[in-house]
Amino acid sequence: MVYVAPVPFSVSLGGRSTRVWGHLVTPSYFTTLGVHAFLGHFFSPAQTPPNASPSVILSQRFWREYLASNPSIVGRTIRINGHPCTITGVAPQDFLGASPAMFPADLWLPVTVDATFAPELGNDALHRHDLTMFQMVARIRPSVTETAAFTALNAAAQQIADTYGDPDRNRKGPRVTLLDGGKVLPLRKQDLPFFKDFLLLLGGLLLLIACANVTNMMLARAAGRRGEFALRLALGAGRVRLIRQLLTEPLLLTACTAPLAFLFSLWIMHALSSLRMPLPIPISLNLLPDWRALAFTCVLTGLAGIGIGLAPALNATRADLVSALKQGSGAHLRAHRAISLRNALVLCQMAASLALLVVTGYMSIGIQTTIGVQQGFDPKNLYLISLDPVRDGFSPTLAASFLEKLLRRVQNLPGITSACLTDTLPVSLDGNPGVFVSAFGPSNETPPESYWARHHIVGRGYFETAGIHILSGRGFNAQDEAGTTTAVILSQKAAEQFFPGQDAVGRRIEIRNGAAGGGLGAMPGTIDFRAGVLAQGAHPFQVAGVVANVSEDLVASKKHPAVYFPLLIAGASQPSLRGVTLLVRAAPGLDPIPPIRREISALDANVTPFNATSMTEHISQFMSSLTAATWTYGVMGLFGLVLASVGLAGVTAYSVARRAREIGIRMALGAQTHDVLRLVMKQGAALVALGVASGIAFALAAIRALSALFFTVASVQGYDPLLLLGAPSLLAAIGLIACYIPARRSARIDPAATLRTE
Numbered sequence: 001m002v003y004v005a006p007v008p009f010s011v012s013l014g015g016r017s018t019r020v021w022g023h024l025v026t027p028s029y030f031t032t033l034g035v036h037a038f039l040g041h042f043f044s045p046a047q048t049p050p051n052a053s054p055s056v057i058l059s060q061r062f063w064r065e066y067l068a069s070n071p072s073i074v075g076r077t078i079r080i081n082g083h084p085c086t087i088t089g090v091a092p093q094d095f096l097g098a099s100p101a102m103f104p105a106d107l108w109l110p111v112t113v114d115a116t117f118a119p120e121l122g123n124d125a126l127h128r129h130d131l132t133m134f135q136m137v138a139r140i141r142p143s144v145t146e147t148a149a150f151t152a153l154n155a156a157a158q159q160i161a162d163t164y165g166d167p168d169r170n171r172k173g174p175r176v177t178l179l180d181g182g183k184v185l186p187l188r189k190q191d192l193p194f195f196k197d198f199l200l201l202l203g204g205l206l207l208l209i210a211c212a213n214v215t216n217m218m219l220a221r222a223a224g225r226r227g228e229f230a231l232r233l234a235l236g237a238g239r240v241r242l243i244r245q246l247l248t249e250p251l252l253l254t255a256c257t258a259p260l261a262f263l264f265s266l267w268i269m270h271a272l273s274s275l276r277m278p279l280p281i282p283i284s285l286n287l288l289p290d291w292r293a294l295a296f297t298c299v300l301t302g303l304a305g306i307g308i309g310l311a312p313a314l315n316a317t318r319a320d321l322v323s324a325l326k327q328g329s330g331a332h333l334r335a336h337r338a339i340s341l342r343n344a345l346v347l348c349q350m351a352a353s354l355a356l357l358v359v360t361g362y363m364s365i366g367i368q369t370t371i372g373v374q375q376g377f378d379p380k381n382l383y384l385i386s387l388d389p390v391r392d393g394f395s396p397t398l399a400a401s402f403l404e405k406l407l408r409r410v411q412n413l414p415g416i417t418s419a420c421l422t423d424t425l426p427v428s429l430d431g432n433p434g435v436f437v438s439a440f441g442p443s444n445e446t447p448p449e450s451y452w453a454r455h456h457i458v459g460r461g462y463f464e465t466a467g468i469h470i471l472s473g474r475g476f477n478a479q480d481e482a483g484t485t486t487a488v489i490l491s492q493k494a495a496e497q498f499f500p501g502q503d504a505v506g507r508r509i510e511i512r513n514g515a516a517g518g519g520l521g522a523m524p525g526t527i528d529f530r531a532g533v534l535a536q537g538a539h540p541f542q543v544a545g546v547v548a549n550v551s552e553d554l555v556a557s558k559k560h561p562a563v564y565f566p567l568l569i570a571g572a573s574q575p576s577l578r579g580v581t582l583l584v585r586a587a588p589g590l591d592p593i594p595p596i597r598r599e600i601s602a603l604d605a606n607v608t609p610f611n612a613t614s615m616t617e618h619i620s621q622f623m624s625s626l627t628a629a630t631w632t633y634g635v636m637g638l639f640g641l642v643l644a645s646v647g648l649a650g651v652t653a654y655s656v657a658r659r660a661r662e663i664g665i666r667m668a669l670g671a672q673t674h675d676v677l678r679l680v681m682k683q684g685a686a687l688v689a690l691g692v693a694s695g696i697a698f699a700l701a702a703i704r705a706l707s708a709l710f711f712t713v714a715s716v717q718g719y720d721p722l723l724l725l726g727a728p729s730l731l732a733a734i735g736l737i738a739c740y741i742p743a744r745r746s747a748r749i750d751p752a753a754t755l756r757t758e
Contacts, residue, residue, distance in 0.1 A: 001028040002134040004111065004120055005103040008577060010391045010608060012079040013066055017392060017608035020062065022107030023097050024118055029108065030057075030091075032139055033098055039063075040074035040089030043110055053077065054113045056085040059097075062106040063090045080107070081117050082393015082606070098137050098181075102283065119390055119575060137181060150178045201702075202636055205356040209640050211304050212345040212352075213647040216654075218250065218312040219345075246313035247306065254305035258298050265289055265297075272628060343687060346644075346651045350691020350735065351698060353644035357727045358699035360637035363629070376550035377426045378467030381586050382615035384425065385596055388579035392607050402603060403580060409599050410582065415590040420461035422581050423567055426468070426550055427615070427622050435563060439498040440508040440540075450512075453494050454560050459567040463489075463547055465585050473505040473545025480544070480566035487544035487566065494561030495546045504543045511539055511563065579610070641731060644691075649738035652684050656746040664749050673747040680746050684739030691735070692728045699727075 004024040011020045030042040038060055067073055077084045097105035115121045140149050157175035269287040389399035410419045436450040460476045480487045495504035586592040593612045600609050663676055
């Protein structure tokens with residue numbers, strides 16, 4: 001089966017319109033996915049009568065929230081995009097379509113509906129082979145292997161490219177990607193390491209640090225009970241029985257912590273699930289852990305509890321009974337071992353903590369470089385509100401007339417300094433596939449090489465309203481919007497790349513579609529107003545102006561070359577997923593959204609505005625996912641650092657307690673405070689130095705691997721001195737402070753009190 005997703009619909013309920021997302025599907029959609037109707041029935045392959053209203057399937061979520069779970073809803077009519085549709089069924093609970101995470105659906109309409117219901121199915125769109133409109137889902141027969149299915153699909157795709165004269169038909173390599181269905185995200189196998197191995201690695205490092213910390217504590221407690229265990233063994237207690245007793249405490253400890261950790265993870269994941277992604281479509285990420293996560297947590301903590309208790313138990317039950325039972329045997333000055341199990345555990349903590357700190361710092365600092373994403377324009381006092389008259393039931397002509405009238409009325413509102421209509425926002429994450437540009441030479445000869453550039457579709461007054469400086473030439477005018485010119489505008493980086501050392505204004509460029517098999521729309525299924533011009537082949541344009549660079553996407557430091565096309569409002573029969581955005585700059589202190597809503601209602605109450613917000617709030621939403629990731633990595637790194645420091649302080653304190661008599665004798669023989677401090681600090685400093693060296697080696701290897709995975713997000717250099725010098729220095733400083741506190745306490749030991757215990 002195939003389907004078009006995502007598709008926005010305007011649904012009229014109770015006299016007001018609501019924007020709802022759905023899919024256009026073939027009749028085999030639901031049967032291929034193996035779902036059954038909760039109410040009514042799904043689509044029938046039979047042809048719908050010519051005069052009958054189209055059928056629509058509702059999600060159970062939509063049925064509950066908007067139709068009050070009416071059990072007799074099947075057979076009734078609702079208006080979608082201004083046209084009546086008959087409800088034929090309700091989907092089962094929690095079913096949101098074939099791609100519930102990326103493109104959740106609350107409505108399903110047949111792919112055979114008229115283009116007035118779905119502009120995606122207009123004649124211009126259906127005859128454009130450059131658009132990626134349809135998603136395909138297939139269930140492979142048990143006798144067919146995945147490799148065989150891929151080979152057959154790839155051959156079919158190549159045949160289609162040859163049949164329709166795809167300009168990229170001679171490209172080598174696979175033309176299709178076969179992904180496993182039924183997943184939260186449709187990922188390729190090579191993308192899995194980020195979502196699985198990387199996060200498991202970070203969690204494993206934290207678990208290692210925590211387990212080493214608790215193991216050290218258990219070793220210290222077991223060492224303090226050597227006499228008790230020796231007495232039990234002497235009285236006939238078996239070693240297995242003592243080991244079982246010593247394992248009980250850590251197992252009880254982990255049994256109490258596992259449910260608390262699971263509840264804490266529920267709270268965190270619920271907060272992360274509510275984050276809105278910076279996309280024009282709703283992304284539904286249900287990150288709440290289920291019973292499998294609880295079972296994994298319980299098993300993992302149980303194994304950790306056994307590992308934590310086993311080493312101290314084995315060590316404690318190997319005591320020498322004779323020496324342990326002798327009165328005053330603890331007074332003997334035992335040789336101090338630099339390499340012991342406790343020291344080895346602390347060394348692991350320090351190395352793991354530094355590796356975790358550097359890796360998470362690498363990610364956090366890399367993400368932080370994107371916070372300046374609003375570079376290149378002025379977001380202050382800038383507001384936006386989106387409209388989609390075509391999906392509200394308007395014809396393309398009426399939609400264009402409505403938008404022109406609305407723009408004039410908004411420009412005349414008090415406190416509005418400028419306004420424009422646009423399909424592009426200065427800050428957006430729309431999956432822009434871009435275009436390929438070839439620059440004509442001075443004699444109008446076209447060079448063989450071409451450059452990739454982002455494409456944007458904006459209306460007249462866009463650069464003035466957004467605060468983007470026009471460096472040379474002009475912006476768009478009414479003639480450009482009417483389609484009577486071939487004017488385009490380049491960003492400064494594009495002009496420098498296409499015409500190095502020359503004035504780009506007045507020069508000609510040739511543009512062809514950017515992504516093979518992908519349209520100029522923002523997302524799959526998106527069709528913009530200018531894309532039809534570039535459907536096939538290459539087309540010449542003339543550079544009318546050059547504007548300043550604007551940071552885009554999630555990496556602010558990267559300035560992509562960009563080409564701006566004029567917004568052809570007369571071609572609004574196929575709007576993009578974002579609709580048409582009204583961009584407004586208002587006077588300071590004025591909120592223009594309420595008066596703009598009144599103007600829209602006064603012109604036509606059937607038009608439903610959406611996504612009304614300020615540019616500052618839009619940027620905040622855009623950065624919310626990165627901010628959450630920064631906090632996540634930062635907290636993990638700091639938590640590991642605190643655990644390692646506490647573990648080092650604990651081992652130093654235990655070492656001071658064991659060597660209290662030795663320190664007292666040294667002080668009685670004339671040792672000074674600085675001698676005692678040096679004696680105690682020497683061990684801690686050695687552990688810190690070894691831990692830093694080991695951690696740096698491991699971190700460098702991890703960063704080398706991460707640089708290949710996250711080059712688009714973590715734009716910080718892998719060998720940034722802030723990381724490679726700052727992180728070890730921070731760890732060493734905190735570690736030495738953790739050693740100094742118990743060392744300072746040891747210098748206050750009373751020699752007389754110590755000698756009286758002999």
